[in-house]
Amino acid sequence: DRKKLGKLKKTPAVTIDGTPIMLMANIELPEDCAAALDAGASGVGLFRSEFLFMGRTGYHNKLPTEDEQFESYRKAVVNMKGRPVTIRTLDTGADKPLDMAEQTALNPALGLRAIRYCLAEPQMFLMQLRAILRASAFGPIRLLIPMLSHAVEIDQTLQMIAQAKTQLRTANKKFDEAIEIGAMIEIPAAALTLPLFIKRLDFLSIGTNDLIQYTLAIDRVDHEVAHLYNPLHPAILYLLSSTIKMGAKYGVPVAVCGEMAGDTRLTRLLLGMGLREFSMHPSRLLPVKQEVLNSDLRLLMPQTRKILRAIEPGAIAEGVERLAAL
Ligand code: PEP
Ligand code: MG
Numbered sequence: 007d008r009k010k011l012g013k014l015k016k017t018p019a020v021t022i023d024g025t026p027i028m029l030m031a032n033i034e035l036p037e038d039c040a041a042a043l044d045a046g047a048s049g050v051g052l053f054r055s056e057f058l059f060m061g062r063t064g065y066h067n068k069l070p071t072e073d074e075q076f077e078s079y080r081k082a083v084v085n086m087k088g089r090p091v092t093i094r095t096l097d098t099g100a101d102k103p104l105d106m107a108e109q110t111a112l113n114p115a116l117g118l119r120a121i122r123y124c125l126a127e128p129q130m131f132l133m134q135l136r137a138i139l140r141a142s143a144f145g146p147i148r149l150l151i152p153m154l155s156h157a158v159e160i161d162q163t164l165q166m167i168a169q170a171k172t173q174l175r176t177a178n179k180k181f182d183e184a185i186e187i188g189a190m191i192e193i194p195a196a197a198l199t200l201p202l203f204i205k206r207l208d209f210l211s212i213g214t215n216d217l218i219q220y221t222l223a224i225d226r227v228d229h230e231v232a233h234l235y236n237p238l239h240p241a242i243l244y245l246l247s248s249t250i251k252m253g254a255k256y257g258v259p260v261a262v263c264g265e266m267a268g269d270t271r272l273t274r275l276l277l278g279m280g281l282r283e284f285s286m287h288p289s290r291l292l293p294v295k296q297e298v299l300n301s302d303l304r305l306l307m308p309q310t311r312k313i314l315r316a317i318e319p320g321a322i323a324e325g326v327e328r329l330a331a332l
Pocket of ligand 1: 052054097192212213214215216217263264265
């Protein structure tokens with residue numbers, strides 16, 4: 007079976023009706039690009055940059071320097087040989103603590119984390135932005151911002167990016183002036199006020215791991231409530247499908263980069279909602295591609311619409327089973 011999947015590596019990801027689907031890889035370090043390429047990824051849909059910062063603070067409290075970061079980002083984009091690399095700025099806090107201060111926050115998942123932390127530490131944030139921008143001179147990079155929920159946070163972030171660009175121009179350092187900027191949609195408030203994001207940004211990527219956590223009020227790492235962490239909750243399906251639909255309506259690309267994107271039981275449902283870009287752990291890429299190759303959107307779309315009208319879990323589960331049988 008592994009051999010059979012291996013043969014799909016070079017096969018373009020196109021549905022039976024001829025719709026091309028982008029299958030991208032999630033990576034944590036530039037070294038992961040080898041696995042991404044090996045699985046035939048069209049690019050990196052999520053580079054979780056916090057892994058460059060983790061496991062090195064604490065006692066010495068040392069963050070990676072601008073040059074160290076630049077080298078990692080440059081390596082990733084060079085390794086991907088012309089394919090797009092989506093670099094997410096530092097997404098620290100809660101399940102990915104940078105130091106003890108965050109671990110002792112009263113409610114880390116709701117605290118000063120990710121973009122909130124970056125906006126509170128402007129020098130550190132500017133340093134990362136400069137490093138990412140400098141790497142964009144070496145290949146196609148997209149800049150992705152985690153955990154945005156307020157218009158003012160988007161505006162402040164865009165101002166910081168403009169400031170980092172100005173600093174680089176002054177220092178005569180090259181970067182991609184037209185670098186695309188996108189937001190993670192992973193807080194329900196963001197999904198419910200999407201026009202604020204569409205108006206200001208070039209692309210969106212839905213982080214279902216956190217979107218589920220925050221919509222259902224289920225700590226994503228708490229085993230006691232893991233049985234309630236349900237991607238098929240009608241509230242999640244609504245937020246997903248409305249985000250994908252509105253992105254399509256306004257011509258802003260929408261990806262899914264949470265665990266849902268790599269779950270073959272959900273591939274057809276996401277395709278039926280209109281999703282055309284999936285980003286996942288490299289090991290999930292070929293199984294998802296196989297599912298894409300066997301899917302016919304002409305059959306999936308009407309069946310998915312029925313699922314989206316349902317609210318009873320039994321009806322939703324039955325609908326998903328019917329999708330699998332198409
Ligand atoms: C997510 O929240 O779905 C996501 C992709 O980001 P992370 O798992 O790193 O929070
Ligand atoms: Mg997240």
